[in-house]
Amino acid sequence: MPGRTQAALYAEIDLELSWSEEELPQTERTKHVHSLHPYLGKFIPQLVETFLRRHFRPGDCVFDPFVGSGTTLVEANAFGAHAVGCDVSAFNCLLSRVKTSAYSLGSLELALKGALEEARRSAPADAADAGAWLRSWYSERALGELLAYRAALDGLDRLDRAAADVGRVVLSRAARSARLTTHFDLDLPRVPQRQPYWCHKHRRTCRPVDEAMKFLRRYTADTIRRLREFAALRTPAEVVVLHADARRVELPLRPSGIVTSPPYPGLIDYHEQHRYSYELLGLRDRSADEIGAAARGRSRQSVRAYVEDMVAVLANARAQLPAGAPVIVVVDDSRDLYPEILARSGVGLEARLTRHVNRRTGRRAGEYYEHVLVCRTA
Numbered sequence: 496m497p498g499r500t501q502a503a504l505y506a507e508i509d510l511e512l513s514w515s516e517e518e519l520p521q522t523e524r525t526k527h528v529h530s531l532h533p534y535l536g537k538f539i540p541q542l543v544e545t546f547l548r549r550h551f552r553p554g555d556c557v558f559d560p561f562v563g564s565g566t567t568l569v570e571a572n573a574f575g576a577h578a579v580g581c582d583v584s585a586f587n588c589l590l591s592r593v594k595t596s597a598y599s600l601g602s603l604e605l606a607l608k609g610a611l612e613e614a615r616r617s618a619p620a621d622a623a624d625a626g627a628w629l630r631s632w633y634s635e636r637a638l639g640e641l642l643a644y645r646a647a648l649d650g651l652d653r654l655d656r657a658a659a660d661v662g663r664v665v666l667s668r669a670a671r672s673a674r675l676t677t678h679f680d681l682d683l684p685r686v687p688q689r690q691p692y693w694c695h696k697h698r699r700t701c702r703p704v705d706e707a708m709k710f711l712r713r714y715t716a717d718t719i720r721r722l723r724e725f726a727a728l729r730t731p732a733e734v735v736v737l738h739a740d741a742r743r744v745e746l747p748l749r750p751s752g753i754v755t756s757p758p759y760p761g762l763i764d765y766h767e768q769h770r771y772s773y774e775l776l777g778l779r780d781r782s783a784d785e786i787g788a789a790a791r792g793r794s795r796q797s798v799r800a801y802v803e804d805m806v807a808v809l810a811n812a813r814a815q816l817p818a819g820a821p822v823i824v825v826v827d828d829s830r831d832l833y834p835e836i837l838a839r840s841g842v843g844l845e846a847r848l849t850r851h852v853n854r855r856t857g858r859r860a861g862e863y864y865e866h867v868l869v870c871r872t873a
């Protein structure tokens with residue numbers, strides 16, 4: 496844009512990033528595979544889209560060291576760029592792979608409906624051997640139905656691994672909805688709710704859920720619909736998801752730049768929010784490797800450990816990026832930690848934009864601001 500200074504351009508982006516609910520309704524923010532499964536702490540796809548268009552070209556390779564629910568990878572693929580990412584959470588890797596894989600949709604639909612039918616015929620499975628956590632968070636009937644579906648997926652896995660993995664995401668989503676919890680506390684329930692309770696959300700007495708099959712049916716249909724929608728946008732660009740620690744990961748593809756949103760100290764436990772999945776699917780727990788985990792708190796010592804960890808992540812990434820590569824970091828840096836982190840990892844800050852975020856639902860509802868750090872490798 497002739498005649499415009501870099502600062503004026505960034506000021507313009509700044510405005511564009513603070514979309515109102517009317518400009519960017521929830522249906523757009525949660526379009527196609529982006530809402531395949533609930534996830535606390537994702538960024539919105541339109542943010543990724545904006546920076547891909549501004550800093551990358553189709554055919555480039557985008558790296559996300561903190562894949563989470565896979566927002567960057569999905570948007571990079573739709574944009575026509577290759578994508579590589581890692582996450583220490585096995586569930587997040589499963590979810591991101593399922594979102595970004597290419598499927599033969601007819602056979603996928605048949606396979607998932609077959610698994611559902613088999614689970615319906617054999618449910619409830621015997622839950623006597625299930626672990627104590629599962630037995631405390633589900634009614635006997637709901638757990639028996641989830642375990643019957645899990646057994647059906649184990650059978651499907653031998654024939655079609657990719658379809659079984661899609662089924663595992665359906666299982667996890669149904670398991671989240673079928674927990675013994677209140678309607679207003681699905682994000683982070685603390686204790687199982689076994690009795691009827693006064694529901695603040697519905698302003699009446701509600702009962703905890705007693706079954707899982709209705710969720711399995713609903714989410715099977717919704718998942719197929721969402722995968723079909725994304726299939727229409729999907730490009731042949733490659734997507735690689737690694738279950739690895741971002742401080743040490745060695746990338747199989749040479750990235751052109753980064754678009755990411757890192758964890759922040761003391762905010763979220765990323766394994767714990769999907770505990771039901773780890774329990775049901777027997778996924779490997781690497782929560783000890785989580786950077787900034789909420790369980791470690793926000794003490795001075797935890798914040799210093801966070802800074803060291805983030806320097807390690809960005810220095811490791813920088814060593815695998817070309818000089819001058821774009822690095823876009825979306826983070827609520829209220830402690831102003833990033834100037835030090837970036838300087839020590841050899842990444843130069845070009846602009847620090849502020850985005851107004853308006854969360855509408857959940858216990859963490861309310862308004863807040865996040866930052867978009869537009870940087871370049873030295």
Ligand SMILES: C[S@@+](CC[C@H](N)C(=O)[O-])C[C@H]1O[C@@H](n2cnc3c(N)ncnc32)[C@H](O)[C@@H]1O
Pocket residue numbers: 534536537538539560561562563564565566567581582583584587739740741742755756757758765766784785786787
């Ligand atoms: C803010 S979330 C990313 C959300 C993502 N942008 C999305 O839209 O879904 C941060 C992620 O970093 C992951 N993480 C934490 N420590 C990590 C580490 N050492 N290596 C790789 N990933 C890590 C967490 O598991 C979590 O998924």
